Amino acid sequence: MAIDVYTDDLLETAAREAIRLDEPGALLDRFATLVRESGTHAEHDAGRYLVERLEALGIPVRLHAPELYISLPDRAELSVVDDGGTRSVRCRPPSFARSTAGEQISGEICYVPSRYAAGTASLFDVPDAARRDSAGEDPVAGRIVLTEGFSMPGTVQAFERRGAIAQIFIHPGANIHEGICTSIWGAPTAESLTRKPRTPVVCINRPDGTALVEAAGRGPVRAGVRTWLREGWMPCLVPVVEIRGRVDPDEFLLVHGHYDSWYVGIGDNATGDAALLELARVLWGLRDRLDRSVRIAWWPGHSTGRYAGSTWYADSFADEIDEWCIAQLDIDSPGCAGATAYEEVMWMAEAERLCSSSIRDAVGAPARGVRPLRAGDYSFNQIGPTGLYMLLSNIPAEEREARGFYAVGGCGGNIAWHTPDDLMPVASLDILRRDLAVYLTTIVRILNAPLHPFDYTAAAEDARAVVERYDRAAGEEVDLSPLVADLSALVGEITSWRADAEARLRARPADTAGRRRLNAVLRRMARTLVPLSYARGERFDHDPATKFGPVPRLEAATTIASAAPEMRPFLRVGLIRERNKLRAMVRELRAILRPDVGGVAD
Numbered sequence: 001m002a003i004d005v006y007t008d009d010l011l012e013t014a015a016r017e018a019i020r021l022d023e024p025g026a027l028l029d030r031f032a033t034l035v036r037e038s039g040t041h042a043e044h045d046a047g048r049y050l051v052e053r054l055e056a057l058g059i060p061v062r063l064h065a066p067e068l069y070i071s072l073p074d075r076a077e078l079s080v081v082d083d084g085g086t087r088s089v090r091c092r093p094p095s096f097a098r099s100t101a102g103e104q105i106s107g108e109i110c111y112v113p114s115r116y117a118a119g120t121a122s123l124f125d126v127p128d129a130a131r132r133d134s135a136g137e138d139p140v141a142g143r144i145v146l147t148e149g150f151s152m153p154g155t156v157q158a159f160e161r162r163g164a165i166a167q168i169f170i171h172p173g174a175n176i177h178e179g180i181c182t183s184i185w186g187a188p189t190a191e192s193l194t195r196k197p198r199t200p201v202v203c204i205n206r207p208d209g210t211a212l213v214e215a216a217g218r219g220p221v222r223a224g225v226r227t228w229l230r231e232g233w234m235p236c237l238v239p240v241v242e243i244r245g246r247v248d249p250d251e252f253l254l255v256h257g258h259y260d261s262w263y264v265g266i267g268d269n270a271t272g273d274a275a276l277l278e279l280a281r282v283l284w285g286l287r288d289r290l291d292r293s294v295r296i297a298w299w300p301g302h303s304t305g306r307y308a309g310s311t312w313y314a315d316s317f318a319d320e321i322d323e324w325c326i327a328q329l330d331i332d333s334p335g336c337a338g339a340t341a342y343e344e345v346m347w348m349a350e351a352e353r354l355c356s357s358s359i360r361d362a363v364g365a366p367a368r369g370v371r372p373l374r375a376g377d378y379s380f381n382q383i384g385p386t387g388l389y390m391l392l393s394n395i396p397a398e399e400r401e402a403r404g405f406y407a408v409g410g411c412g413g414n415i416a417w418h419t420p421d422d423l424m425p426v427a428s429l430d431i432l433r434r435d436l437a438v439y440l441t442t443i444v445r446i447l448n449a450p451l452h453p454f455d456y457t458a459a460a461e462d463a464r465a466v467v468e469r470y471d472r473a474a475g476e477e478v479d480l481s482p483l484v485a486d487l488s489a490l491v492g493e494i495t496s497w498r499a500d501a502e503a504r505l506r507a508r509p510a511d512t513a514g515r516r517r518l519n520a521v522l523r524r525m526a527r528t529l530v531p532l533s534y535a536r537g538e539r540f541d542h543d544p545a546t547k548f549g550p551v552p553r554l555e556a557a558t559t560i561a562s563a564a565p566e567m568r569p570f571l572r573v574g575l576i577r578e579r580n581k582l583r584a585m586v587r588e589l590r591a592i593l594r595p596d597v598g599g600v601a602d
């Protein structure tokens with residue numbers, strides 16, 4: 001039985017009709033003058049602009065001022081010696097590449113042909129080309145690797161393991177896109193610091209890359225790479241609004257997005273910042289009709305700190321998030337010109353019905369969900385609130401293809417993403433109005449639904465299906481069937497728990513304490529199921545920013561059967577331990593659902 005979607009037509013209509021575009025328009029005008037690199041004056045000016053506007057609107061705002069660990073890529077030089085002589089090639093270093101501080105790293109180029117990501121969802125994939133597939137001496141070792149694609153962390157790490165001394169990435173178009181290549185999520189710890197990239201990395205455009213590949217095909221090409229990056233703890237500003245609910249104010253929805261940018265970043269993410277400001281204005285106006293609280297946060301450190309702002313918030317407010325956070329809703333790159341399709345929107349399984357119905361009811365468009373990537377400001381998965389949205393509307397796929405666009409990670413699919421071209425024409429206030437209608441519809445439903453509107457049966461069923469698939473893939477090597485059985489039982493127990501909870505609420509609508517207890521149980525479901533489906537490491541930690549599959553602790557089950565025979569016993573031991581951890585997590589949740597503990601009975 002799927003849960004019914006809670007709606008409140010009067011309130012949703014009032015919220016959508018309250019949308020105005022003057023604050024968003026003014027914010028875009030202001031942000032178009034600010035290159036919002038984290039820790040710089042321009043970013044601080046943007047943070048203070050948000051605070052000024054909020055205060056002018058009478059909305060209370062708290063301004064946090066943490067120091068975040070940031071890497072600002074100043075510049076890089078690439079010189080090439082081939083059959084045509086010596087020349088320099090225009091290039092940009094990604095954030096967190098090693099800074100050689102002017103020292104030249106020289107060597108022979110080793111070209112490793114690769115492919116460009118087919119879509120946004122595969123941007124973080126490590127291409128097969130980066131993996132070593134032959135025994136004997138690795139041609140990459142001791143050389144400067146040249147390959148196609150964005151300098152994503154898993155790929156950079158893979159080439160470092162193979163002994164590359166520097167890395168050159170050929171981008172798919174005429175522009176060089178800015179980016180970040182560390183796998184460390186947020187501020188490093190003493191342990192994770194060792195994962196910081198150790199090689200200088202530069203990115204070049206397609207025409208220069210093609211010429212270099214051709215030269216390398218004719219004979220040996222030598223190159224010299226120099227990089228200049230500024231890395232360290234930098235003072236940043238984090239504005240956070242809290243609008244307190246009138247019925248259950250401790251329970252809150254976290255709505256958030258980053259306000260730092262590459263260049264002036266209009267589509268990524270000034271439009272999102274404008275959306276957050278307008279949401280604050282509309283929701284503040286409706287505050288007497290909102291049952292639960294909403295926090296609205298603007299993060300620094302997303303682009304040059306690997307989500308350092310949201311990670312800082314997760315670390316600093318971990319206890320409140322754990323106990324009270326209903327869900328987190330990420331806003332990145334909405335409101336881009338031509339972005340009318342909602343066909344690659346990220347949400348967790350339990351949010352499917354809420355999100356697709358909100359999009360349909362707000363703008364009359366069909367929607368299709370995809371599993372959230374380990375990306376964006378999803379810095380909360382290891383605490384465990386349900387996550388929804390990240391990017392939202394996109395230029396329809398056929399239109400992108402007609403325009404010759406390749407896959408990017410924002411701007412509604414516009415390839416101005418992370419380049420100096422991300423200017424005012426990338427945005428559209430009319431599209432932003434549509435996206436605001438989607439956000440408001442979703443938010444009002446979350447804040448006022450008597451029971452949190454997430455279908456944790458769907459989340460448990462999703463996990464069960466994944467583990468069953470892993471169990472089949474592992475064959476005789478390891479037995480995951482006890483966990484499959486646990487999850488099957490959990491699916492049934494959550495379904496009947498929800499039915500009982502709704503019946504009880506109908507019978508006693510005025511029982512505030514009872515309702516709060518039921519919602520606390522729903523949040524405990526998320527605290528188990530979100531880490532189970534989305535985390536590899538411990539709760540309250542932050543996994544690396546690399547691609548991994550669902551129920552990632554058990555992902556090795558998919559490769560154990562094809563692993564080298566001498567490796568299989570080690571993989572088996574690891575899988576058994578992870579299975580045991582997951583069984584314990586599920587056991588704890590099932591105990592909470594027992595009628596005498598957290599169940600619905602009196």
Ligand SMILES: [Zn+2]
Nearest residue numbers: 268269332410
């Ligand atoms: Zn963004």
